[in-house]
Amino acid sequence: MHNEIQIHDKVFVPYLSKELIKERIQHIAAKINTDYKNLNPLLLGILNGSFIFAADLFRELNIEAEISFIKLASYKGTTSTGQVVTAIGLEQSLHGRHVLLVEDIIDTGKTLHSFLPEIHNTHPASVKIATFLTKPAALKYDVEATYSAFEIENKFVVGYGLDYDGLGRNLPDLYILKEN
């Protein structure tokens, strides 16, 4: 892990190592393997941020499972714009399916809160959330993840799929905004 990295105008420091991330993902995957055995869950990754977490989580599943992706967006820079748009929608029926939404991070909860009714309208058998990160202190909407790899403090992070204005997603470890 590098000591400090600069992305655009901001400096970030190491926060969660890729080894620790892998360990926690194996831990939640073990729960999902038990909870969804014989249910053929449909993991629904929310792009762009979740693509790395979704890929790693999916490879830890040893049960019958499917994966698909949708694209929602509500963030610009380091603060939420408050607007959620569906950029790429659902392409298959969720009717009767056990849907597991896969997110990179639940921050205010707005993204998922505004999207959940759309999911429920399609009459799935169940809907739960798996998220890489949650920021409990930032939560403003009634959204709860059944599976969360890490609860973190209310600061901006990059890496492991999460970006700062487009950059940083390819960092294998997670970095946090440096205090000045």
Ligand code: IMP
């Ligand atoms: P929410 O709708 O406020 O829960 O925000 C969720 C989305 O905001 C996530 O899917 C991320 O794309 C983005 N986001 C929230 N916090 C961070 C962060 O610390 N770093 C990078 N992206 C973030």
Ligand code: MG
């Ligand atoms: Mg994002």
